[in-house]
Amino acid sequence: MKKLVIRGGKRLSGEININGAKNSTVALIPAAILADSPVVLEGVPDIQDVHSLINILADFNVATDFRDNVLTIDPTHMANIPMPHGKIQSLRASYYFMGALLSKFGTGVIGLPGGCFLGPRPIDLHLKAFRALGAEIEDEFGVITLSTPNGLAGTRIYMDVVSVGATINTILGAVRAPGRTIIENAAREPEIIDLATLLNKMGAKIRGAGTSEIRIDGVDHLTGVTHTIIPDRIEAGTYISAAVAMGDHVRINNVIYEHIESFVAKLDEMGAKMEIGEDYVEIYRTDDLRMVSIKTQPYPGFATDLQQPMTPLLLVSQGEGTIMDTIYPQRVNHIPELNRMGADIKVDGDIIRLTGPSKLSGAPVKASDLRAGACLVIAGLIAEGETEITGVENILRGYTNIVGKLRDLGAEIEMLDVADED
Missing domain, CATH: 3.65.10.10 (Enolpyruvate transferase domain)
Incomplete structure (x- = not known):
């Protein structure tokens, strides 16, 4: 205390x-696991949320090195380990692992996260987007199980409410889905542009970030890069x-x-x-x-x-x-x-x-x-x-x-x- x-x-x-933006960093770290080689993030703030995410990455068998505001993330040997409880629930931004695991493995088990309590923060928009992309979802007492028996496919998704979290999670889920995904009524925050910039460097095809319509053409794989956070x-x-x-x-x-x-x-x-x-x-x-x-x-x-x-x-x-x-x-x-x-x-x-x-x-x-x-x-x-x-x-x-x-x-x-x- x-x-x-x-x-x-x-x-x-x-x-x-x-420092680098907290609200960017907590999205860029889950995004980095989509690469097939190490990702280097520069300007990473030395804050508790970052250390919590590093601990979660360790449980997924993702190697990290964090010093002097530079975080290296190596997902080469990542394993898709179910995370129904524990560390994953310690901060709200851990829900971005839903979109990232869906994209990388097609499956995932994630416990609903915490963070600051500011009133209800429903994740129904996130789940609606994942279902539109082809995911099947079970929600059992706050444990979300994602699966894709028929694979993911690009689609058109309208956000009922402008939501930063849901926009980010949808981008993560759609970035490798075959075909084109269009997110309408998307959030326009600078952190979303930062995420799209990182993913595009990695080989994604994302256009329109920072506007209310984002277009994503799915790609087969993403590679590691170096990126400086806003x-x-x-x-x-x-x-x-x-x-x-x-x-x-x-x-x-x-x-x-x-x-x-x-x-x-x-x-x-x-x-x-x-x-x-x-x-x-x-x-x-x-x-x-x-x-x-x-x-x-x-x-x-x-x-x-x-x-x-x-x-x-x-x-x-x-x-x-x-x-x-x-x-x-x-x-x-x-x-x-x-x-x-x-x-x-x-x-x-x-x-x-x-x-x-x-x-x-x-x-x-x-x-x-x-x-x-x-x-x-x-x-x-x-x-x-x-x-x-x-x-x-x-x-x-x-x-x-x-x-x-x-x-x-x-x-x-x-x-x-x-x-x-x-």
């Missing part, structure tokens, strides 16, 4: 670098939020502006002083921020994963505003924790109502999920006094060296081991 201790109120200055737009947005709230002059490197355009637009609306460079964002001190209202949308709209890290910034702004998360309306676990620190926030049905500016004070709080944890870290940087954050394992799932990066900017933050008090 660990906790973060933050002594808030310190101004931030300096520069930090953004920067993490959510990590970038998190540190930009902290810098706008508490920064004097902060430069954040390895940022693709187009990936965070909707987020930056909201900061402009608030009156934040920024300079956008080719691969960086510089933030200057702003003392008179205006409150705004946020509505999360599928990409290229405002990202649901930035809703929580943005909330403390709204709390130091003047006026009244609302947050409406159309992707995960139940993403509100950070609200009572912020109110414990002195915020004035109410949850009214599916709408979060904020009044600012709030004077935040340090308090003991708990990170219930990854992005709620990022929110509380930023709130702790803003607050007067000492904030103790437990549930740190949720934060470590998605942020590499968060303590070191914030210290580099002048924050007073440390991670301590604590005895399990339960």
Whole structure:
């Protein structure tokens, strides 16, 4: 058990670098098993989710080597071992092994995964797509058994809801299916483009990634390649939020502006002083921020994963505003924790109502999920006094060296081991 201790109120200055995208990495690792030779991924973030996936690969007899943010995956001797329970259930992104195993072996047994609980995340869209491709599926108490007695075949699949996970899983399942697969109403996130880029380097024939219609012509085999992962737009947005709230002059490197355009637009609306460079964002001190209202949308709209890290910034702004998360309306676990620190926030049905500016004070709080944890870290940087954050394992799932990066900017933050008090 660990906790973060933050002594808030310190101004931030300096520069930090953004890592490769978590949400890309967790899809690219399962994609790599489709190759017949080693795949090298560069810019891999050193986070808990990556280590969990490496452990799962080991159970499949896939050799890996991970050092200096470079992950080599060798699936040459991979075995299709049933994984109904255990490690496979430790994180949500493990469901991408369904599409990858279906593509590689035509069969697979996977236990339904976990990860952060943000309300129901049905996988019916994933299973519908697999069935359309020709798979037979049994779902017995959360254990999914996939088989293809007649093989896979390309087809037309319409996504009832825009879903990143289902789009990725369908691409993985279809990439070796004979014929053409067309995914309509596909998600358009940068991470999907990154996945398609890797697979195309490996020999796949995928067109239209980043648009709402993706066309896939099945291929017989895929080969190993080297690929550099895109920067993490959510990590970038998190540190930009902290810098706008508490920064004097902060430069954040390895940022693709187009990936965070909707987020930056909201900061402009608030009156934040920024300079956008080719691969960086510089933030200057702003003392008179205006409150705004946020509505999360599928990409290229405002990202649901930035809703929580943005909330403390709204709390130091003047006026009244609302947050409406159309992707995960139940993403509100950070609200009572912020109110414990002195915020004035109410949850009214599916709408979060904020009044600012709030004077935040340090308090003991708990990170219930990854992005709620990022929110509380930023709130702790803003607050007067000492904030103790437990549930740190949720934060470590998605942020590499968060303590070191914030210290580099002048924050007073440390991670301590604590005895399990339960």
